[in-house]
Amino acid sequence: MTTTARDALIRAGRSRLTWPVLALVALLLVNVIVTPSFFDIRLQDGHLYGSLIDILKNGAPTLLIALGMTLVIATRGIDLSVGAVVAIAGAVACTSIAGAADSGGAAAAFTGIGLALLLCAVLGFWNGFLVSVLGIQPIIATLVLMITGRGIAMLITDGQIVTVNNPYYAGVGAGFVVLPVAILISVGMFALVGLVTRRTALGMLIESVGINPKASRLAGVRSRTIVWTVYVFCALCAAVGGLMISSNVSAADANNAGLWIELDAILAVVIGGTALSGGRYSLTGTLVGALLIQTLTTTVYTTGIAPEITLVFKALVVIVVCLIQAPKARALLRRRRTPVAPPNAAAPPEPAVAVETTPTRKVGQR
Amino acid sequence: MLRRLMAAVAGVALCGALAACGSGGSASGDDDAITMGFSQVGAESGWRTANTKSIREAAKAAGIELKFSDAQQKQENQIKAIRSFIQQRVDVIAFSPVVETGWDNVLLEAKRANIPVILTDRAIDSDDESLYETFLGSDFVEEGRKAGEWLVEDSKGEGTVNVVELQGTTGSAPALDRQEGFQEAISGSDIKIIASQTGDFTRSGGKQVMEAFLKSHSDIDVVYAHNDDMGLGAIEAIEAAGKKPGEDIKIITVDAVKDGMQALADGKINFIVECNPLLGDQLMDLVQKVVAGEQVPKRVVVEETTFTQEEAKKVLPERQY
The missing domain is CATH 3.40.50.2300 (Response regulator)
Known part of the structure; x- marks a missing residue:
């Protein structure tokens, strides 16, 4: 009995997800201690209202973008342009809606949203083209759009903050169907990606491209198509995220919308245990990572940490989480936990570490 | 001929700024x-x-x-x-x-x-x-002072007034000075700043911070935002909480851009200090x-x-x- 309990504990300790989840729980606990009403959720005008709901709503764009980023990173790539795509999506949608004849109508909202998604898909196509066809390093290829994208967004909005007054558009980021629409979209996309990549061979193909593109191509995997597709998908995720961000405030701010969100998204992926070197990826990990980042932000606001030290506080939490996840640091911790064990009992952690650092793993395992 | 021309040019250069200005002007055709x-x-x-x-x-x-x-x-x-x-x-x-x-x-x-x-x-x-x-x-300090003075005048005889502050980008001159002026104006009154956080001068920043404030403080009377955009974000957060901006919670902002003025005219903001x-x-x-x-x-x-x-x-x- 006790051995199974200990086995479970050891297994939990080895899981990459344990520490981010613990950090998330710890942050939530800090919030409850400072603000006892933190977990309170009530019904307000027919929708749920509370701090936890805010975390879900405001974390939805990061979550969605991190989802796209996970797949890109799994193919050994990276997409730095998502922040710019966020700005462009909002700019296109708001400018189109503001310029429509019936700017408060459903037709205007859907035209704007459609145009934004279309343009952003083209941008993703461009990124994918640079990486998969021309073979430019992903970090450089997407840097192009990261730099120029904000310029494009500024051009579209004329450098102004475009305000729209459209209830349908506002629904995407600020609307509720009991739960915030934004989180429903993000979680829906999440489930869809989980289903498509984990219940079919697609997930394994993506991982194989990330581990060794050449070998997988020789084995008959159409790596170019896969890489190209993940960049288009990532740009689409960024576009929807951008629509959420801009519709949440019913305005497009080309300068500030999605500023540095690419770093948040990459951080969420890394905290979730997906290695930047490609290969194995964890969707659940990304989910936890994105929620952790948003909870961190909300914690800063609710606990009244002074703005001057906000960044230091965030940095500390992130450093601790990353350190504790590093294979070497974890091996050290584990050794310390069993200091008096006989040599043959202390042996197992070594291969366990080796297994974790190997990018390969069984298909279907989450 | 050429030598004489060069001497003339050198002479002009030596004559100093005024002469140089004159020659520059003659180049563009208008003295x-x-x-x-x-x-x-x-x-x-x-x-x-x-x-x-x-x-x-x-x-x-x-x-x-x-x-x-x-x-x-x-x-x-x-x-x-x-x-x-x-x-x-x-x-x-x-x-x-x-x-x-x-x-x-x-x-x-x-x-x-x-x-x-x-x-x-x-x-x-x-x-x-x-x-x-x-x-x-x-004068950003003066702007903050004007905002504070209006609130002191407006809340006379109301007892304690709890203010939450939406600051601009941390460390920027307008954020520091608008905070300083406001604090200076309210010192000695019953007005208290109960929470202060940066919203980076953006709407979504203002909205997110205000959402969190509304949950961690149940007794907010006034929002003081360092610019209109954060104030506009706060309005949306207050509305989502089922309260009326401008009535249940008063809003003071700085800037007076068009969207802000529109909200002021609609009664959602109470007072705007112009930054011209x-x-x-x-x-x-x-x-x-x-x-x-x-x-x-x-x-x-x-x-x-x-x-x-x-x-x-x-x-x-x-x-x-």
């Missing part, structure tokens, strides 16, 4: 027109675009030839622009510094070339005050004085006012930005 080089920060907000437009129009009206350069929020671009203005031998250089420090070298070059420099909107941090003639810009970007006419006035060699004060404050809801309704149709 009397003042040429001004202006380096703008960028086009990052509606406020900034209104600022640019005001300067362009005022220059045209005053008959000043304007060489305009957009720095796209980069100091290196601005330094390049100023150097090229010096080479073109403009009569006066004006610019809104992107950042506060690092200007000593390039301004020294301008000083050596005898070209006066005017700062607009933002100040620089330098020990050598002789590097520029004057600084024309808003339309400093073109004042700038041209200073330029003419500086070029004519008149003494100008080292610090000129832009003419600014405040708006209540009734005043906003009146002026809204003719607001330019």
Whole structure:
């Protein structure tokens, strides 16, 4: 009995997800201690209202973008342009809606949203083209759009903050169907990606491209198509995220919308245990990572940490989480936990570490 | 012949600044027109675009030839622009510094070339005050003070008033000064700042911070936002919490851009302190004085006012930005 309990504990300790989840729980606990009403959720005008709901709503764009980023990173790539795509999506949608004849109508909202998604898909196509066809390093290829994208967004909005007054558009980021629409979209996309990549061979193909593109191509995997597709998908995720961000405030701010969100998204992926070197990826990990980042932000606001030290506080939490996840640091911790064990009992952690650092793993395992 | 021409050129150069100015003017074909080089920060907000437009129009009206350069929020671009203005031998250089420090070298070059420099909107941090003639810009501390004074007056006899503050970008001059002025004005009254957090001058920042404030503090009476955009974000957060902005929770902001004025006229904001970007006419006035060699004060404050809801309704149709 006790051995199974200990086995479970050891297994939990080895899981990459344990520490981010613990950090998330710890942050939530800090919030409850400072603000006892933190977990309170009530019904307000027919929708749920509370701090936890805010975390879900405001974390939805990061979550969605991190989802796209996970797949890109799994193919050994990276997409730095998502922040710019966020700005462009909002700019296109708001400018189109503001310029429509019936700017408060459903037709205007859907035209704007459609145009934004279309343009952003083209941008993703461009990124994918640079990486998969021309073979430019992903970090450089997407840097192009990261730099120029904000310029494009500024051009579209004329450098102004475009305000729209459209209830349908506002629904995407600020609307509720009991739960915030934004989180429903993000979680829906999440489930869809989980289903498509984990219940079919697609997930394994993506991982194989990330581990060794050449070998997988020789084995008959159409790596170019896969890489190209993940960049288009990532740009689409960024576009929807951008629509959420801009519709949440019913305005497009080309300068500030999605500023540095690419770093948040990459951080969420890394905290979730997906290695930047490609290969194995964890969707659940990304989910936890994105929620952790948003909870961190909300914690800063609710606990009244002074703005001057906000960044230091965030940095500390992130450093601790990353350190504790590093294979070497974890091996050290584990050794310390069993200091008096006989040599043959202390042996197992070594291969366990080796297994974790190997990018390969069984298909279907989450 | 050639030698004589070169001697003449050398002579002109030796004659110094005034002669040099004259020869520069004759090149452009008009001896009397003042040429001004202006380096703008960028086009990052509606406020900034209104600022640019005001300067362009005022220059045209005053008959000043304007060489305009957009720095796209980069100091290196601005330094390049100023150097090229010096080479073109403009009569006066004006610019809104992107950042506060690092200007000593390039301004020294301008000083050596005898070209006066005017700062607009933002100040620089330098020990050598002789590097520029004057600084024309808003007094951010005064803006904060005006906001605080209005609240003190408005909440007289109401007992304790709890204020939450939405700060601008941490460490920026407007954020620091607007906070300082506000605190100065409310000290000694029953008004208390119960929470303060940065919303980075953006709408979504203001909204997120306000959402969190509404949950961690049940007794908020007033929101003081360092700019309109954060105030607009706060309005949405307050509405989502089922409260009425402007009534259940009062809102004070700074800037007076169009969307903010609209919200003020709609009764969702209670008071706006203007931060006026339309400093073109004042700038041209200073330029003419500086070029004519008149003494100008080292610090000129832009003419600014405040708006209540009734005043906003009146002026809204003719607001330019």
